[in-house]
Amino acid sequence: MGLDVERLRVLVEVVHAGSIAAAAKRMGFTASALSQQLAKLEREVGDRLVDRGPGGVRPTATGELLVRHGERVLGALHDAEEAVRGARRLPREHLSVGTFASAGKALVPTALATFRRAHPQVRLTLLDIEPPDGYGLVTSGDLDLLITHRYPDVPLPPATGLHRAHLMADPLRLVLPTGHRHAGTDRLTLAGLATDEWISGGPGVPNRVALDGTARRAGVELRVSYETRDYAVTLALVSAGIGVAVVPGTTLRSAEPGDYVVRDLDQPIARDIFLVHRPRPRPPVSDMVARLQGVA
Amino acid sequence: MGLDVERLRVLVEVVHAGSIAAAAKRMGFTASALSQQLAKLEREVGDRLVDRGPGGVRPTATGELLVRHGERVLGALHDAEEAVRGARRLPREHLSVGTFASAGKALVPTALATFRRAHPQVRLTLLDIEPPDGYGLVTSGDLDLLITHRYPDVPLPPATGLHRAHLMADPLRLVLPTGHRHAGTDRLTLAGLATDEWISGGPGVPNRVALDGTARRAGVELRVSYETRDYAVTLALVSAGIGVAVVPGTTLRSAEPGDYVVRDLDQPIARDIFLVHRPRPRPPVSDMVARLQGVA
DNA sequence: ACGGGAAGTAAGGAACGCTAATGGGACTGG
DNA sequence: CCAGTCCCATTAGCGTTCCTTACTTCCCGT
CATH class of the missing domain: 3.40.190.10 (Periplasmic binding protein-like II)
Known part of the structure; x- marks a missing residue:
């Protein structure tokens, strides 16, 4: 059995792009060409590599495995190309x-x-x-x-x-509405904010996982009433007095000013x-x- | 620029085999096919990759570089193939x-x-x-x-x-003709054998390099009068009384008996x-x- | 029910790579 | 010194592969 590298590249691009059509556009081919190459690869491997669904494709377990290996092959090939460029002083x-x-x-x-x-x-x-x-x-x-x-x-x-x-390390800082009862305090505890409404990502979103984990270790349970992964939205909600949130320091540095104040936790956490x-x-x-x- | 993996494979095989014809036989192609692929690869890279000489080809500096990278690409491809075999429980x-x-x-x-x-x-x-x-x-x-x-x-x-x-560790042991003046001694020094004729590999051959290095550190200069890299020949020469030699222990274990005795150095050396x-x-x-x- | 988007199928044409055949250059043995 | 041999390069020609175009199928959202 000998895998074809160009077909492997097709698989990798298709999985990265999420659909055959998108990968075809990236690679400058028609979707039909990629579809045929992918089908041929599946025949050679003897197993399905992607699950075709509406709106795109998702890799099967075998497909995922082969994508990981294909990435390594392409990476090694990339290194070879860069090496010859280096040898020619380009x-x-x-x-x-x-x-x-x-x-x-x-x-x-x-x-x-x-x-x-x-x-x-x-x-x-x-x-x-x-x-x-x-x-x-x-x-x-x-x-x-x-x-x-x-x-x-x-x-x-x-x-x-x-x-x-x-x-x-990017410290996660507390953001409170200007009129918040703790707006004057410098260092706050999660326990002191347990009664507030929180704004964070949905379940499984990293900043939500971190917030929940920190709260659990502090013995507090927080109520996340508003879910968004966009920090600009988060800050707008805080400014509107809807709730409180934790936001990375680097994000705050370049954020629009608003009706909020920035404070720190007594037990600092950071991404x-x-x-x-x-x-x-x-x-x-x-x-x-x-x-x-x-x-x- | 995009390197073709099959052409890289040709280069790697040709350099490993030492000639285009030998590589062609191994790969099941004609020499012409490999010659053309190699020429095309050189055109793409923009540099010569092998020096054509009588009796075969030798890689240039760029060729050597590309062979090393090509080996990695082929290795990654090999891993991918083994991974799909593993996924199919074969x-x-x-x-x-x-x-x-x-x-x-x-x-x-x-x-x-x-x-x-x-x-x-x-x-x-x-x-x-x-x-x-x-x-x-x-x-x-x-x-x-x-x-x-x-x-x-x-x-x-x-x-x-x-x-x-x-x-x-494979200890290097002394081999002397049966009638040698030190045949009765158990542990010998190189200094005590400085006047003997030695049998070893030619300059640059590993066992010669090791012998010379050990002698130099002992402050002795040895005369290597007979050069062969074949230990069977070495043992035959010793048996004929031509000279003395050091031979790896594992080799002696499976060697033909002869008119020689095996002794050890006081400062053991080993490969x-x-x-x-x-x-x-x-x-x-x-x-x-x-x-x-x-x-x- | 219908339009849009995505994937799959079929058929034609272009490009690529292999083989076979020929020629040239270098070492070897007579 | 010349014939023989080995290895590589080149050319011509053919077969296969792969890409495009065009059409079909399927699913979703309006």
């Missing part, structure tokens, strides 16, 4: 960075700006990637650098074959921000890493 | 082991025999590989297990991405024997590893 002219939304607003722009000034010939690509996704794209070489985070009580995804460095990239990064990637570490 | 039916010549005679056969009894359905392939070669074949997945050695004073090749475990395989070996490989460790 500098890389492209750098793609994936970030989660809130970092994209605060931390990343300043680093990107100085990088752009220093390397005007390097074309930058920025991609929104919400944790815990994105590791596969780094493995396959589609992404040179991933900026991701992990909230407390949320497991950290495995980074097999990748390099992951802690960039900074950790990580940089993920392939081992032994070369100049363009390593330079960006250094700039981000400088900003943090 | 056991591996093939195992290829590479060994250096002297291990092939002593250490390996007993391990192979018990393995064969335990797994009669697994087809075994044995390949002669002289150190320090063979690492690339393990990386690319052509070889499941490599039994290799390192003589003192010889650098150990890097095992990037591979697992290397020390199997045993180290290693097992090399890919990380996280699965049942058929790991079982063979266990058997070899049991024998040692």
Whole structure:
């Protein structure tokens, strides 16, 4: 049995894109071509790789397995290509960075700006990637650098074959409406806020998991009455006096002002921000890493 | 730029085989096909990858670089194929082991025999590989297990991405003609044999490097008058009274008897024997590893 | 019930890669 | 010194593969 790498690439792209049509657009082919290649791959493997559903496809267990391996193959191929570029003394002219939304607003722009000034010939690509996704794209070489985070009580995804460095701790701070009864207090406890209405993500969303875990350890049960994963919405709700919330410090730094005040917990909690990239990064990637570490 | 994996495979096979014709035979193609693929790859890379010479080809610096990367790509592809086999609950039916010549005679056969009894359905392939070669074949997945050695004073090749475990120390023992003036002594020094004619490998051959290094540290200079890398020849020469030599213990265990006696140095030296395989070996490989460790 | 979007099927054409055949260059033995 | 041999490069031609176009099917939301 000999797997075809181009067919593996099709599988990986299709699963990453979430649908055959979207992957076809990315790759510059017709959806029919990808559909046929995928079908042929399934015949060769002897097992279904994706479940076809309306609005796209989802990988089966075998498909997931093969995607993980395919990403490694593509990553090794990517390394080979970069090696020959290096041997010909051709500098890389492209750098793609994936970030989660809130970092994209605060931390990343300043680093990107100085990088752009220093390397005007390097074309930058920025991609929104919400944790815990994105590791596969780094493995396959589609992404040179991933900026991701992990909230407390949320497991950290495995980074097999990748390099992951802690960039900074991003403290989660309390946000209260200006007229809140504790607005004048500097350091608050969760217990003192147990009667408030909370605003957080839905069940399973990282910031909700972290909030619930911290509350449980403090012996408090919080009532989350409003669920949103968008911090801009969260702040608007707080400003309207609807409830209280915890919001990352970096997000607050670049947020619109509003009718809220920022306070801290007596037992500080923080989300950790990580940089993920392939081992032994070369100049363009390593330079960006250094700039981000400088900003943090 | 997008490298073609099949062309990379051609390059890797050609360099491993040492000639286009030999690689073509192994791969079941004509030499012409490989020549064309190789030429096309060189055009794509924009650099020569092999130096064509009479009697075969040798990789250029760029070629060597690309072979190393190609081996990783092929290894990742190999892993993917093994993963789908595993997902379909199909056991591996093939195992290829590479060994250096002297291990092939002593250490390996007993391990192979018990393995064969335990797994009669697994087809075994044995390949002669002289150190320090063979690492690339393990990386690319052509070889499941490599039994290799390192003589003192010889650098150990890097095992990037591979697992290397020390199997045993193989002491180098003195072999003297039966009538030698020190044949009655149990433990000898190199200084006491400085006036003898020595039999060893040519310059650069591992056992020669080890012998010279040991002598240098002992402050002795030895005269190597007969050069051969074949231990059977060495023993025949010693039996004929031509000179003295050091020979690995495992080799002596399976050697023909002759007119020689075996003694030891007061400062024992030994070559180290290693097992090399890919990380996280699965049942058929790991079982063979266990058997070899049991024998040692 | 109907329009839109996504995946699958069928048929044609273009491109790619292999084989076979030919020629050239270098070492070997007479 | 020349014939023989081995290995590699090139060219011509053919077969296969794979992509596109066009059409069908299925599911959802309006």
